[in-house]
Amino acid sequence: MKKQIWDLDTIKKLQQNLLSWYQQNKRQLLWREKNNPYLIWVAEVMLQQTQVSTAEPYYRRFIQRFPTVERLASAHLDEVLKLWEGLGYYARARNLHKAAKIVLDEYQGNVPDDYHSFKTLPGVGDYIASAVMSISFGQPYAVVDGNVKRVLSRLGTLPFPVNDTRFTKQYQQIADQLLERNHPGEYNQAIMELGALICRPQKPLCEECPVNELCVSFLTNRQTEFPKRKQKAKIPTQKVSVGVVLKEGKVLITRRKENGLLGGLWEFPGGKIKVGETSEDACIREIKEEVDLEVDIISHLKRIYHTYSHFKLIMDVYLCEYKSGDVMLSGATEYRWIHPNEIHKYPFPKANIKFFDVLEDAIPRLNEQS
Numbered sequence: 169m170k171k172q173i174w175d176l177d178t179i180k181k182l183q184q185n186l187l188s189w190y191q192q193n194k195r196q197l198l199w200r201e202k203n204n205p206y207l208i209w210v211a212e213v214m215l216q217q218t219q220v221s222t223a224e225p226y227y228r229r230f231i232q233r234f235p236t237v238e239r240l241a242s243a244h245l246d247e248v249l250k251l252w253e254g255l256g257y258y259a260r261a262r263n264l265h266k267a268a269k270i271v272l273d274e275y276q277g278n279v280p281d282d283y284h285s286f287k288t289l290p291g292v293g294d295y296i297a298s299a300v301m302s303i304s305f306g307q308p309y310a311v312v313d314g315n316v317k318r319v320l321s322r323l324g325t326l327p328f329p330v331n332d333t334r335f336t337k338q339y340q341q342i343a344d345q346l347l348e349r350n351h352p353g354e355y356n357q358a359i360m361e362l363g364a365l366i367c368r369p370q371k372p373l374c375e376e377c378p379v380n381e382l383c384v385s386f387l388t389n390r391q392t393e394f395p396k397r398k399q400k401a402k403i404p405t406q407k408v409s410v411g412v413v414l415k416e417g418k419v420l421i422t423r424r425k426e427n428g429l430l431g432g433l434w435e436f437p438g439g440k441i442k443v444g445e446t447s448e449d450a451c452i453r454e455i456k457e458e459v460d461l462e463v464d465i466i467s468h469l470k471r472i473y474h475t476y477s478h479f480k481l482i483m484d485v486y487l488c489e490y491k492s493g494d495v496m497l498s499g500a501t502e503y504r505w506i507h508p509n510e511i512h513k514y515p516f517p518k519a520n521i522k523f524f525d526v527l528e529d530a531i532p533r534l535n536e537q538s
């Protein structure tokens with residue numbers, strides 16, 4: 169028997185207050201309009217590590233293009249990634265695409281309504297499985313995301329750091345104890361909505377909170393002490409050099425391997441600058457190593473600063489002139505010579521998109537001169 173940290177009357181009161189607050193205050197969001205498991209699944213995948221306001225326009229475009237599992241399953245990965253471009257964490261898109269094919273082939277296009285079957289699909293973890301099973305199928309699985317952890321931590325003055333996965337189990341057990349089993353989907357959405365709108369990371373609106381009379385941190389005036397967080401290691405900086413190789417008015421793009429960071433996206437050849445190397449030398453060396461071409465540098469296009477979740481990037485981008493050689497890939501899976509005005513057809517990492525403006529400006533001028 170797991171230890172109850174709230175008594176049953178308190179839990180009942182908390183559930184009732186949360187549910188009635190949610191009924192009156194929930195936001196009208198696109199994915200709440202229909203109870204369609206596929207649409208809810210797509211929304212929950214997009215909302216992982218992404219705020220509602222950022223995800224919403226992506227979601228709108230995505231379901232317009234792929235309104236059903238069948239449409240997503242039959243799409244080319246490039247098109248899926250293009251619609252995801254800028255949202256980050258591209259493994260989510262690749263996995264969703266793979267999972268849609270499996271749902272089409274093995275479940276006749278119906279999202280499985282069994283937690284364990286659904287969880288075998290690529291990219292479906294505890295959170296996604298609990299969210300889809302509870303919201304779409306009314307099954308009693310409690311969700312635990314960042315919002316839920318923050319609310320639980322403050323409600324119970326919990327000592328477990330919310331950014332330490334070793335304590336996810338503790339949060340899951342508490343969430344399971346509090347779940348309202350007759351309306352699990354509504355309850356899960358209510359506690360997440362409370363975290364998003366009221367029990368916000370900074371300055372929680374405790375006076376307006378429907379569960380403040382039950383919240384230990386509020387009653388003891390310690391809201392700012394929770395949630396606890398473990399100190400994060402400082403994220404490293406990577407310096408890279410990238411070349412836009414120009415040949416007869418076209419530029420060379422290569423495609424990253426499907427697995428790993430930014431997998432499946434297109435990019436320009438380049439890589440890390442070695443200690444003691446200039447960024448120009450690194451650019452020429454990386455192009456030789458990655459695509460086996462000899463190039464000259466024409467000009468420095470731009471320096472890009474971009475922050476990923478685990479490192480910061482400083483990227484020097486050069487416009488290069490093709491000198492000799494035939495493309496031989498090492499690492500990338502495909503290459504294309506494309507006209508610069510085709511660049512928007514391909515999915516690129518955000519750090520690349522940040523220099524498209526100067527690239528579009530520079531290449532027509534060069535072509536006019538030649």
Ligand code: SF4
Binds near residue numbers: 322366377
């Ligand atoms: S009372 Fe304040 S700290 Fe407690 S759950 Fe509500 S908003 Fe969060």
